[in-house]
Amino acid sequence: MSLLLDTHALLWWFYGDPRLSETARLAIADEDNTVLVSAASAWEIATKSRIGKLPNARELAENLAFHLRTQQFDHLPITLDHAQQAGLLESSHRDPFDRMLIAQSLAENLILVSNETLFDQFKVRRLW
Secondary structure, three states, X not given: OEEXXXXXXXXXXXXXXXXXXXXXXXXXXXXXXXXXXEHHHHHHHHXXXXXXXXXXXXXXXHOHHHHHHHHOOEEEOOOHHHHHHHHHOOOOOOOHHHHHHHHHXXXXXXXXXXXXXXXXXXXXXXXX
């Protein structure tokens, strides 16, 4: 399976947070799965760290590429197609990070690892 981690799933994985479901934890740990992290998550972590919403994530924000390599996670760049699809999503959901993850999941046929049931309205394949 190819998995795209929502930002909270990524953070909870790195911090061993028990809010990460057992199903998600096992899927991420499965070496047969490809785990992808969006550039949108890097942007979200850096932004929220800078403004104080993620005060404990400063080191992660500054060294995310290193931490992804240690876990053998791949990064997913944002393409023009992803950006267009995110912008054109029919929804009142305004979070730009969520919109990008939804668009990337749909465009790349990825399973989105997230506890956000709101994503289901977009017909993404979601694992939690």
